Amino acid sequence: MAWVLTMALIAFGPKFLWDNNDTLNLVGILVNFLAGIGMILANKKHLNDLDELQRKIQxxxxxxxxxxxxxAGLSYSMLDVWNLISFDAEISHLVIIIGLTYLTGTIVGNLRYR
Known part of the structure; x- marks a missing residue:
């Protein structure tokens, strides 16, 4: 939750909370980065606390x-580099693919090992 909140802060803060101040932007990015490290460590602890089957599914x-x-990310990037798509390849598109793939993989895994 902390990582998501700091991501929202750095994404929208320069536009709505402060005037695109480089120092505040850098501090926000650093805080987000540290919160991200905390999220990774919390996820690792969570995975270690799971039983064997849930760990396997994850x-x-x-x-x-x-x-x-x-x-997909590299293919998508190459489509943009060679102008084979009419829009810019955005990281948000890849994040959506990652989220949907992980969600699908988790659901399929849980159904398979019922």
């Missing part, structure tokens, strides 16, 4: 997600 979902993110 690992499989993460493996599929990583593979799709790398392959």
């Amino acid at each position: 690992l499989e979902a993460m493996a599929i997600t990583l593979g799709i993110a790398v392959v």
Whole structure:
């Protein structure tokens, strides 16, 4: 939750809370980065606390997600580099693909190991 809040702060703060101040922007990005590290550590602890089956389901979902993110992300980037798409490749599109892939992988894993 802290990471999401700091991401929202740095995404919208320069426009709505302060006048695009480089110092405040840098501080916001650093705080977001540190919150992200905290999120990663909390996720690692959560995974270690799961039982073996849930850990297996999560690992499989993460493996599929990583593979799709790398392959789709690089392909998407190349489409943009070679102007084969009429819009700019945005990281938000890749984040959506990652989220949907992970969600699908988790659901399929839970259904498979019922």
